[in-house]
């Protein structure tokens with residue numbers, strides 16, 4: 001594991017974006033696994049800046065998002081599709097056909113998951129998977145459970161996850177109860193994983209995830225088994241590693 005702790009958010013954002021731009025410069029056809037949530041926003045901002053300065057092009061890149069809510073129209077302000085458009089896709093030259101996000105509005109969600117898995121198979125391997133961390137140790141929307149699923153699947157969100165994400169909705173009742181998520185098998189198959197964690201409220205869970213016993217009750221503990229894990233923490237989240 002390659003762990004870095006940053007004293008300010010800007011340095012963390014630049015480091016995260018730097019890892020992604022270096023990869024794409026070296027490998028213009030790179031396959032990127034993308035995350036949503038508050039954590040990667042600053043990194044996407046830096047990527048857009050690098051693109052605007054002509055340092056990187058995403059024309060040949062393929063992306064796969066980790067997850068999407070079930071039942072929100074794609075153009076809903078809180079769908080992950082909208083998030084990606086607003087924070088990244090609208091501002092760079094990534095061709096729309098190369099940007100994949102599970103369709104949480106598909107009539108047949110099982111078929112949608114199978115289709116997403118096929119696309120991932122065709123892409124062979126994600127070169128760099130960006131990950132945030134849920135307060136309960138979830139990655140993507142792989143929630144704590146007594147077993148975990150390898151491929152893309154439908155999940156019921158834990159109450160604590162709905163509560164954590166309620167800040168983006170008017171009321172908690174509007175937060176979807178289910179989501180589609182890439183499975184932990186797909187995540188762990190990525191060549192490199194870039195885990196980003198910020199904030200004092202995640203200090204304990206990130207410490208347990210990276211140093212505690214491996215358990216499906218904290219899905220992020222499985223990251224300990226990955227041979228190329230890069231971790232970027234802000235000082236608050238990294239408190240217990242100092």
Ligand SMILES: N[C@@H]1[C@@H](O)[C@H](O)[C@@H](COP(=O)(O)O)O[C@@H]1O
Pocket residue numbers: 035036037038039040066067131132133134135139140141161165
């Ligand atoms: N499904 C997403 C995850 O992909 C994200 O990494 C995590 C943390 O979110 P945030 O970065 O907003 O704290 O929870 C969300 O529910």
